[in-house]
Amino acid sequence: MSDTAETSSPAAVGSSPAAPRALLVGAGGMGKTWGKNVKGHPELAMLAGWVDLRDGAAAAAADELELTGVVTGTDFAKLLADVRPDFVIDVTIPEAHHDVTVAALAAGVPVLGEKPMAHTMEAAREMIAASERSGKLYMVSQSRRYDGRLRAFREQIAANLGAVGILNADFYIGAHFGGFRDEMDSVLLLDMAIHSFDQARYLLGDADPVSVYCEEFNPSWSWYKGDASATALFEMANGVRFTYRGSWCAEGLSSSWECDWRAVGSNGTAKWDGNGAPVVQTVLGPNGFMSKMNDVATAELPQNVPGGIAGSLLDFVNALKTGATPMGECHDNIKSLAMVFAAIESAKTGQRVPIVI
Numbered sequence: 001m002s003d004t005a006e007t008s009s010p011a012a013v014g015s016s017p018a019a020p021r022a023l024l025v026g027a028g029g030m031g032k033t034w035g036k037n038v039k040g041h042p043e044l045a046m047l048a049g050w051v052d053l054r055d056g057a058a059a060a061a062a063d064e065l066e067l068t069g070v071v072t073g074t075d076f077a078k079l080l081a082d083v084r085p086d087f088v089i090d091v092t093i094p095e096a097h098h099d100v101t102v103a104a105l106a107a108g109v110p111v112l113g114e115k116p117m118a119h120t121m122e123a124a125r126e127m128i129a130a131s132e133r134s135g136k137l138y139m140v141s142q143s144r145r146y147d148g149r150l151r152a153f154r155e156q157i158a159a160n161l162g163a164v165g166i167l168n169a170d171f172y173i174g175a176h177f178g179g180f181r182d183e184m185d186s187v188l189l190l191d192m193a194i195h196s197f198d199q200a201r202y203l204l205g206d207a208d209p210v211s212v213y214c215e216e217f218n219p220s221w222s223w224y225k226g227d228a229s230a231t232a233l234f235e236m237a238n239g240v241r242f243t244y245r246g247s248w249c250a251e252g253l254s255s256s257w258e259c260d261w262r263a264v265g266s267n268g269t270a271k272w273d274g275n276g277a278p279v280v281q282t283v284l285g286p287n288g289f290m291s292k293m294n295d296v297a298t299a300e301l302p303q304n305v306p307g308g309i310a311g312s313l314l315d316f317v318n319a320l321k322t323g324a325t326p327m328g329e330c331h332d333n334i335k336s337l338a339m340v341f342a343a344i345e346s347a348k349t350g351q352r353v354p355i356v357i
C-alpha cells in the first residue's frame, strides 16, 4: 500500500453495509490500537481512510494490520475531501487535536477524539463552538470510563454510602514511555490524571468540580522533563472533597492504572483497588466506640460490557445512530479538562483556584 491518497473500494474493511465509514488520524502507538479496534468491530464501523503527518506511517500501519482498500496519506484535508467519511477518529498528539477536530466539524463530519480534549482550555472552548456551529457530535474517548468494575463501584457508592463526603485516588506507576511524554510539561496531570479526574466525576454522579489546590513536582530521580508527580485536593459539588495523589515515576509496588480508590459517605465506605471487585462496609448500628459494620455482598460484575476504546466506539456509533448524548460529549468532557488546567494553575500560583468551564 502506498502512502498517497488512492481511491478506496467502498466496502473494503468491515462487513456491515450499514456501518459508518471512519477516517483515522494518527498512526502512532494509540492510532494502531484504534485501527485494531475498528477492524475488530465491523458491526460498528469500517476503516475507510488513515492519515498521519509522517510519510508512509499510515500505509505501514494499515499493512501491519492487514487492512486492504484503506485510503492512506499525509494530508488530512485532502483525505477528508477524498474519503468523505461518516466520522473522524482523532488519535494525534494533544497539540493537534484542536486543528483536526475543528477542520472535520467545519466539513460537517462528527469527531471521536482521543483524550485529552485539547492542550489549552481556549482550544477546547473553540472545539465546542465548532461542534455547536456545525451541529455535529464531538465526543472525547475517555476510555477508562468504560469499565464494568468502575461502573459497579459507582453503583455501590450510590446504593450504599448515603451522602458522599470524601473520595480519594492513588496512582503510582513507573512508566518508561519514551516519545512525546518524556518532553511534555505537566505530563502526569495532562496525559494521565485526566482519566482519574474524569473517573472521579463519574463516580460522584457526574458532579461538577468547584475548586482545586494542587502541587505538581518532579522527584530528583524522575526521567521526565515535566512534572511527573502531583498531589491535588478538589472541592466538588455539595462540598465533597476529592484527593488525588499520583506519580508516573514511582518504581515498584505499582497501583493499578485505574487508581486505588476510597469513597466515604454518611452510611459507610467503599473501596476499589482498580483490579478486582469493589468492597463495601455500611453501618449496621451503634456499638460503643466504633459502629457495628456490615460487609455488603459483592455485586455481580457486569459481563460482556465492551471496555476501553471498544466501549467508546460503541457509545459514539450508537449516538450517531440514535442522537443520544454519549459519555465524553465535549460539553461534559471539558469539565474534566478544566480540573486538569485548574490544578496546573494552582501548582504554578500556589493558590486554591476556582474551576471555570
Ligand SMILES: NC(=O)c1ccc[n+]([C@@H]2O[C@H](COP(=O)([O-])OP(=O)(O)OC[C@H]3O[C@@H](n4cnc5c(N)ncnc54)[C@H](O)[C@@H]3O)[C@@H](O)[C@H]2O)c1
Binding pocket: 025, 026, 027, 028, 029, 030, 031, 051, 052, 053, 054, 057, 076, 091, 092, 093, 094, 096, 100, 114, 115, 116, 141, 142, 143, 144, 179, 180, 191
Ligand atoms: N485512552 C488511552 O488510554 C490512551 C493511551 C495512549 C494514548 N492516548 C492518547 O492518544 C493520542 C495519541 O497518543 P500516541 O501514544 O499514539 O502518540 P504517538 O506520538 O505515538 O502518535 C501520534 C501520531 O499522530 C501523528 N500526528 C501528529 N499530528 C498530526 C496531524 N496534525 N495530522 C496527522 N497526524 C498527526 C504523529 O505523526 C504520530 O504518528 C494522545 O492524545 C494520547 O493522550 C490515549
